Each structure stands twice: as C-alpha cells, then as structure tokens.
Amino acid sequence: MDRFFTANEAISTRRNHGKRKAGEKLVARKSKQQTPIKEQDPLIRQTNFQEVCLGYTLEEGILEADRCLQCKNAPCIKECPVNIDIPGFILAVREGDLNLARSILAEYTNLPAICGRVCPQEKQCEQVCKLGKAKGFEPVAIGKLERFVADHVRPRVSQLVPSQQKEKVAIVGSGPSGLTAAGDLAKLGYDVTIFEALHSPGGVLTYGIPEFRLPKDIVQREIKQIEDLGVTIETNVIVGKTLSMSEIKEQFAACYLAVGAGTPYFLGIPGTTLSGVYSSSEYLTRINLMRGYEFPRFDTPVKRAKKVAVIGGGNVAMDAARSAKRLGASEVTIVYRRSLEELPARIEEYHHSVAEGVSYRWLTNPMAYLGDESGNLTGMTCIQMELGEPDASGRRRPVEIAGSELTLEVDVVIEAIGQGANQVLLDHFKELPLNERGYIKTSESSAKTEIEGIFAGGDIVTGAATVILAMEAGKKAACEIDTYIKQKAENKG
Ligand SMILES: Cc1cc2nc3c(=O)[nH]c(=O)nc-3n(C[C@H](O)[C@H](O)[C@H](O)COP(=O)(O)OP(=O)(O)OC[C@H]3O[C@@H](n4cnc5c(N)ncnc54)[C@H](O)[C@@H]3O)c2cc1C
Numbered sequence: 041m042d043r044f045f046t047a048n049e050a051i052s053t054r055r056n057h058g059k060r061k062a063g064e065k066l067v068a069r070k071s072k073q074q075t076p077i078k079e080q081d082p083l084i085r086q087t088n089f090q091e092v093c094l095g096y097t098l099e100e101g102i103l104e105a106d107r108c109l110q111c112k113n114a115p116c117i118k119e120c121p122v123n124i125d126i127p128g129f130i131l132a133v134r135e136g137d138l139n140l141a142r143s144i145l146a147e148y149t150n151l152p153a154i155c156g157r158v159c160p161q162e163k164q165c166e167q168v169c170k171l172g173k174a175k176g177f178e179p180v181a182i183g184k185l186e187r188f189v190a191d192h193v194r195p196r197v198s199q200l201v202p203s204q205q206k207e208k209v210a211i212v213g214s215g216p217s218g219l220t221a222a223g224d225l226a227k228l229g230y231d232v233t234i235f236e237a238l239h240s241p242g243g244v245l246t247y248g249i250p251e252f253r254l255p256k257d258i259v260q261r262e263i264k265q266i267e268d269l270g271v272t273i274e275t276n277v278i279v280g281k282t283l284s285m286s287e288i289k290e291q292f293a294a295c296y297l298a299v300g301a302g303t304p305y306f307l308g309i310p311g312t313t314l315s316g317v318y319s320s321s322e323y324l325t326r327i328n329l330m331r332g333y334e335f336p337r338f339d340t341p342v343k344r345a346k347k348v349a350v351i352g353g354g355n356v357a358m359d360a361a362r363s364a365k366r367l368g369a370s371e372v373t374i375v376y377r378r379s380l381e382e383l384p385a386r387i388e389e390y391h392h393s394v395a396e397g398v399s400y401r402w403l404t405n406p407m408a409y410l411g412d413e414s415g416n417l418t419g420m421t422c423i424q425m426e427l428g429e430p431d432a433s434g435r436r437r438p439v440e441i442a443g444s445e446l447t448l449e450v451d452v453v454i455e456a457i458g459q460g461a462n463q464v465l466l467d468h469f470k471e472l473p474l475n476e477r478g479y480i481k482t483s484e485s486s487a488k489t490e491i492e493g494i495f496a497g498g499d500i501v502t503g504a505a506t507v508i509l510a511m512e513a514g515k516k517a518a519c520e521i522d523t524y525i526k527q528k529a530e531n532k533g
C-alpha cells in the first residue's frame with residue numbers, strides 16, 4: 041500500500057480489472073449476510089462517548105467487498121447523490137488496493153469518512169443494491185466499506201490541486217455543503233475562503249452529531265484535508281454582523297451561501313422557560329462543540345439528570361436521547377406523537393438507542409411542562425394520540441384522544457422537533473429573495489440566487505435535509521461558480 045494512484049490511473053486500472061460479470065449467476069456464491077462489524081457492547085458504550093461502530097479490519101473489508109456483484113449499469117451509483125463509482129472502489133478493496141479505492145472516492149467526495157458513517161444508505165445506494173434484492177440476501181455494506189477506505193488511506197493532495205491560482209471565492213458556512221464546494225473550487229484552482237460563525241468548522245458535523253456516531257477527530261481530519269487543498273477557513277466571523285455582504289461582494293468574484301438550518305423550533309407550550317427545558321440544538325452544542333460531557337475538564341456544563349424526556353422522532357431526537365443516557369440518566373424516554381412505523385430516524389439509530397436502554401412512549405404529545413417554586417422542571421403533562429388520515433407528508437396524522445391526559449415525572453426535557461433557517465445573514469441581506477418557506481430561493485435545480493454572483497445550497501435552500509444532499513448541492517455550486525467566473529472573464533475579454 042505504499043503506491044498512490046492518480047485518478048486516471050485509478051480509472052484505467054479499474055477498467056482492466058473490472059470485467060463485471062452478469063450479476064445473477066454470481067448471487068448464489070455470495071454470503072447472504074453482511075460481514076459482521078464489531079461494535080462496543082451496549083452496556084459499556086452507554087457509559088462513554090466513544091464511537092459505537094469499530095469499523096472493518098482489512099480482512100473483513102475484503103470479505104465484504106467480495107460480496108459485490110460488480111453489476112453493469114450499477115443502480116447503486118445512480119442512487120448515490122454524488123454518483124460515487126461504488127463498484128469501482130469496492131473492486132479495488134477486493135483486490136486489497138486501498139490506495140486505488142481511496143483515489144476513486146476522492147474523485148467524487150471530499151468527505152468519505154463522514155458520509156460512510158452518517159449517510160442514510162438504507163434509503164439510497166444500499167436500498168437499490170442488486171444483491172440486496174435477491175431473496176434472503178442483505179445488500180453490500182457500501183457505507184461501511186466507504187468509511188473503511190477513508191479511515192485507512194489519505195489522498196495525496198499534490199496530485200489534486202492545480203498550481204495556478206484563479207479568482208477569489210467566498211463561502212459562508214463550513215458545514216458539509218460549504219466544505220464540499222470549497223474543496224471542489226480549490227481543486228479547480230480558485231483561491232477559496234470559508235467564513236464560519238462558530239469557533240470551530242464543520243457545521244452540524246461538529247456541533248450536532250455526537251462523537252459516538254461521528255468522532256470529532258475524523259471530522260477535523262477531513263476538514264484538514266480540505267485546508268490542505270489551499271482553502272482558508274476564518275472562524276468567529278458572523279456574516280451579517282462582523283463581515284457584511286457588501287464587503288464580500290467587493291472582495292470576491294463569487295460567493296456561496298451555505299449557512300444551514302440551525303434555528304430550533306419550540307413547541308411553545310406552557311412552562312417552556314423552566315430550568316431543565318432544552319432545545320436539542322443547545323443540548324447537543326453543549327455536549328459536542330463545548331465538550332460538556334467532560335465538564336469540569338472543559339468549562340461548559342450540561343445538566344446531568346435522572347429522568348429525561350426527548351420530544352421528537354428524528355435523528356436529532358436519537359442523538360439527544362443517547363447522549364442523555366451517556367450523561368448518566370437512569371430513565372430516558374422518547375416521546376413521539378406517531379408510532380414506530382412513521383419514525384423518521386434511521387432504523388439503525390433506533391436499534392442502537394433501544395440496545396442502550398432508551399425507551400419509547402408512542403402516540404404521545406406534550407401539553408405543558410410543570411415546575412417547582414424555584415423554577416425547575418419536575419414533570420410534564422401529555423395526551424395520548426391515535427392515527428387518523430394521512431397528512432401532506434403522506435404519514436398518518438396524529439389526533440388527540442379526549443380525556444387521555446397523563447403526567448410524566450422528568451427533570452430534563454429536550455425538544456427535538458425540527459429546525460428552520462438561520463436568520464442573521466438573511467435579516468442583513470434583505471434584497472436576497474426567499475421562497476415561501478423562508479429559505480433562500482434559487483433557480484430550479486441550480487445554485488444560482490436572483491443576485492448575480494451569489495449562489496446558495498444545502499439546508500438553507502432545502503430546509504433540514506441530509507449531509508449527502510448538502511454535499512451534492514456544494515458540488516453543483518462549485519461547477520456553476522466555475523462556469524459563471526469563466527463566462528464573465530470571456531465577456532470582458
Ligand atoms: C443532531 C443532528 C443529527 C443529524 N444526523 C444526520 C445523519 O445522521 N445523517 C445525515 O445525513 N444528516 C444528519 N443531519 C442533517 C445534516 O447534518 C444536515 O442536513 C447538514 O449538516 C446540512 O449541511 P449544511 O452545510 O447545509 O449546513 P450546516 O451543517 O448547518 O452548516 C452551516 C454552517 O454555517 C454557519 N453559519 C450560519 N450562519 C452563519 C453566518 N451568518 N456567518 C457565518 N457562518 C454561519 C453555521 O455556524 C454552520 O457551521 C443531522 C442534523 C442534526 C442537527
């Protein structure tokens with residue numbers, strides 16, 4: 041593994057090796073189940089913030105890669121939002137050539153160790169995997185193979201970056217969308233600066249998703265690889281307060297707005313201001329960004345409670361509940377107004393939470409928080425629900441059952457009911473048109489806003505979505521910014 045392949049070599053080597061045989065005949069010879077992956081024991085891991093999944097060894101990775109049928113017209117590629125050559129990199133793993141596998145990944149993604157961990161593969165590439173379509177067979181563990189490769193090999197930067205420096209491009213926000221756009225623009229030779237409001241880059245990857253799913257040293261390592269491409273990251277810069285958009289427009293040839301959707305929604309029920317009621321954003325930021333779980337070694341505290349309720353059923357609710365368990369709560373309950381069938385969280389996260397002792401109260405909706413005379417939360421009243429007709433989202437609408445009120449004893453409640461657009465930049469940049477949901481309006485399937493030279497993408501355009509969709513938007517924006525700057529130069533010339 042001492043030789044690094046360039047992208048062109050990678051592709052030609054794959055073609056030489058890659059005589060993909062018709063899938064179906066091969067199925068019978070494959071193992072039905074995915075190669076098991078080691079995880080921390082649930083009883084141990086619920087007491088620490090270390091990563092749950094321990095990843096494949098080289099031997100296990102090769103074994104799993106050997107399950108891939110190397111399909112012609114591989115459906116997994118089409119279903120991946122950034123169209124990674126999945127059979128190509130898996131073939132390289134099977135051959136034991138991790139450098140080749142890594143350089144194939146680098147062609148398509150700047151954040152493979154992150155995507156391999158947090159992408160909802162079961163709804164994307166793995167859902168359409170042809171092996172998984174055969175009766176009794178599990179799909180190839182594409183995500184686990186992606187993280188395996190990214191964890192073991194780093195791309196060699198000198199082969200990715202062209203030497204000439206072109207125009208300056210500004211990126212606002214250092215989440216997966218901003219980082220992806222920055223990496224791709226740097227590879228095209230642009231002089232890229234990311235402005236980030238927080239003191240540490242990464243967006244949700246850094247402040248939202250906990251260590252036990254996405255270790256922060258992995259996030260920082262992938263960000264470092266983007267900096268190695270020549271990207272500058274300026275932290276503690278709030279665009280709209282410490283730096284204005286007119287300054288950006290004066291100093292940069294183009295700008296990509298990727299400020300995410302990090303403003304928490306609240307239920308707004310009585311008692312919201314009691315001590316012990318958190319938004320998931322605050323709770324997770326204290327834990328992940330400020331390392332509150334290591335208080336007092338780090339100086340931001342986070343309340344350690346006995347009985348915790350988390351309101352909501354998405355990935356954010358799972359992260360908050362599993363974090364509360366790790367902070368020592370004896371009872372952690374997810375209170376969700378629909379049932380398991382409608383749960384929006386990844387099923388893997390649901391199973392992990394159950395194994396760690398998180399319990400569920402289905403078809404239950406909070407009505408009010410209760411407190412003592414000192415203003416501390418002591419409980420909450422809820423009402424039971426039943427499912428009615430499907431709503432606009434296609435999920436059955438929860439309806440209250442009259443007279444079914446109940447009281448739960450709790451000392452911390454975490455509301456994880458969704459997030460909306462970050463307002464600071466939008467309030468300052470009033471001339472930027474927004475859509476009817478309050479997110480930045482771009483022209484259809486493009487990153488172009490209605491203001492010349494200003495592009496936008498990720499959660500601030502779509503609303504809260506996924507890491508890979510934010511990355512896809514970043515890739516698209518980088519291409520469009522390149523075209524825009526070239527055309528402008530041509531028109532001038
Ligand atoms: C707790 C949690 C768990 C999640 N789990 C998953 C998961 O398992 N899988 C998955 O695919 N997705 C998951 N998501 C969703 C995913 O993280 C987001 O869709 C994705 O991060 C969006 O990327 P982005 O780059 O658009 O924005 P963000 O990641 O939100 O990054 C935006 C950045 O812009 C910065 N910013 C905002 N305003 C300004 C300003 N005015 N000036 C400068 N900087 C600014 C913010 O500080 C932030 O760093 C999760 C989200 C949360 C909250």
Ligand code: SF4
Nearest residue numbers: 108109111116169170
């Ligand atoms: S990962 Fe699945 S769909 Fe993709 S090439 Fe391999 S077997 Fe076919």
